Amino acid sequence: MNKVSLEARHISLSYGTTEVLRDINLKIEPGEFFALLGPSGSGKSTLLRLIAGFSQHQRGELLVDGQDITRIPPHARNIGMVFQSYALWPHMTVWDNVAFGLVERRETRDAIRRKVGAALELVGLGDYGKRRPGQLSGGQQQRVALARTIVIEPRLLLLDEPLSNLDKNLRVQMRDELKHLQRKLGLTTIFVTHDQEEAMTTADRMAVLDKGVLQQTGPATSLFDFPVNRFVAGFVGTANLLAGRVAGQEGGVLRFDAEGIGELRLPWPDDGPLAAGPAAMAFRPHQVHLQAAGTAAIDSARVWLEGVVESTEFLGEVSRYKLRVGRTLVVADQVHYAGEPVLAPGAAVQCGIDPRQVRFLAA
Structure with a gap:
C-alpha cells in the first residue's frame, strides 16, 4: 500500500457558538502510526471524523499528500475507518462483511475472492469466513472490522477507540496485533484513544488535545519527560x-x-x-x-x-x-x-x- 502524509492547517470547527476544534495544525508523516490522545470532549474523535469526511470544518485546509480533500465526499476519499462498535452486519457472514466494500465498488468475483481471502488470513481469521459476528469473541469481531477496512486498500486507516470494548488482557494483545499489522502494511494510521498507555505503547508520535486545542505533539518519551504545560504533565502519566x-x-x-x-x-x-x-x-x-x-x-x-x-x-x-x-x-x-x-x-x-x-x- 502507498504511504501518504496528512496535514491539517489551521483547522477550526464550531457547532453554533461552541468551538470544538480551534486552529489545529498537525503534520502526520507517510507510514506513521499516530495517536490522538485526550479526555472525553477534547475534540479527538471529531478531528478523526473530519478526516474521514463525516464532519466539515469551517476554516483551514486538510491535505492528503499535498492535496486538499476538504470538498471531497467521504466515499471518494478512500479512507478506511474502524469504529468503536465495529459496526458489523449481524445477518451477514464474516466473509460477506469483509467483502461488502468490494461489492459496492463492483469488483470482479475473482478479485473479491482473492482480496477477502488475503485480508482474513492477514488478521488470522482465514477459517472463520462462514461464521456470523454473533459467533465470534470481541477480539475476533475487531479483527473482522479491521479486515473489512484494509481489504479496500485505503490511503489512510482511522481507528476510533477500537479497543475500548475489550477486557484489559485482550486490549494488550490486540494493541500488539494492531501495531504489528500496521508495520506490516506500512499504512499511515491515526488512532484515537483516551487511554495514555495505549497511545504510548503503539504510536510513533502522538498529539494531546484538550477542549479543542492541540496542546503538544511528539514521541511519547518527549511528552512524558518534557510536558509543555500542567495539562499534558497530568494527562500523560x-x-x-x-x-x-x-x-x-x-x-x-x-x-x-x-x-x-x-x-x-x-x-x-x-x-x-x-x-x-x-x-x-x-x-x-x-x-x-x-x-x-x-x-x-x-x-x-x-x-x-x-x-x-x-x-x-x-x-x-x-x-x-x-x-x-x-x-x-x-x-x-x-x-x-x-x-x-x-x-x-x-x-x-x-x-x-x-x-x-x-x-x-x-x-
Missing part, C-alpha cells in the same frame, strides 16, 4: 504538581516557594535560567525516593522533604504512597520486592527529589 513561585536564582541555586511547604532550594544550572513568577514544580511519582524519617540522606544531590504517609496502594510492581508534606499531598511510587514491608499510614518519611528530573511549568 501521573505527575506531582506543586504550585508556587520561582523566587530567584543565583550561585547555581534556584529558590522556589512551594505553597503549603515553604521555600525549596534546588541545584540549578546557570545556563538554564528561569524567570521569577508563578509556576508549578512538576515531577513523577517514580522519581521520588523514600526513606525513614531521621535517616541520613543517602543521596546528597536530592532535595529532601519531611512527610507522613496518608494512604497506601499496593499495585503489584510498585507500592503507591500518598504523603502529606506540609499542607500538600505528594504521590510516590516505590518498586516492590518480595518480602519488603509496605509502609503503613502514619509512618514518618523523608522524600528525596532529584532536581534533574524536575520541570517548572507556567502557572
Whole structure:
C-alpha cells in the first residue's frame, strides 16, 4: 500500500457558538502510526471524523499528500475507518462483511475472492469466513472490522477507540496485533484513544488535545519527560504538581516557594535560567525516593522533604504512597520486592527529589 502524509492547517470547527476544534495544525508523516490522545470532549474523535469526511470544518485546509480533500465526499476519499462498535452486519457472514466494500465498488468475483481471502488470513481469521459476528469473541469481531477496512486498500486507516470494548488482557494483545499489522502494511494510521498507555505503547508520535486545542505533539518519551504545560504533565502519566513561585536564582541555586511547604532550594544550572513568577514544580511519582524519617540522606544531590504517609496502594510492581508534606499531598511510587514491608499510614518519611528530573511549568 502507498504511504501518504496528512496535514491539517489551521483547522477550526464550531457547532453554533461552541468551538470544538480551534486552529489545529498537525503534520502526520507517510507510514506513521499516530495517536490522538485526550479526555472525553477534547475534540479527538471529531478531528478523526473530519478526516474521514463525516464532519466539515469551517476554516483551514486538510491535505492528503499535498492535496486538499476538504470538498471531497467521504466515499471518494478512500479512507478506511474502524469504529468503536465495529459496526458489523449481524445477518451477514464474516466473509460477506469483509467483502461488502468490494461489492459496492463492483469488483470482479475473482478479485473479491482473492482480496477477502488475503485480508482474513492477514488478521488470522482465514477459517472463520462462514461464521456470523454473533459467533465470534470481541477480539475476533475487531479483527473482522479491521479486515473489512484494509481489504479496500485505503490511503489512510482511522481507528476510533477500537479497543475500548475489550477486557484489559485482550486490549494488550490486540494493541500488539494492531501495531504489528500496521508495520506490516506500512499504512499511515491515526488512532484515537483516551487511554495514555495505549497511545504510548503503539504510536510513533502522538498529539494531546484538550477542549479543542492541540496542546503538544511528539514521541511519547518527549511528552512524558518534557510536558509543555500542567495539562499534558497530568494527562500523560501521573505527575506531582506543586504550585508556587520561582523566587530567584543565583550561585547555581534556584529558590522556589512551594505553597503549603515553604521555600525549596534546588541545584540549578546557570545556563538554564528561569524567570521569577508563578509556576508549578512538576515531577513523577517514580522519581521520588523514600526513606525513614531521621535517616541520613543517602543521596546528597536530592532535595529532601519531611512527610507522613496518608494512604497506601499496593499495585503489584510498585507500592503507591500518598504523603502529606506540609499542607500538600505528594504521590510516590516505590518498586516492590518480595518480602519488603509496605509502609503503613502514619509512618514518618523523608522524600528525596532529584532536581534533574524536575520541570517548572507556567502557572
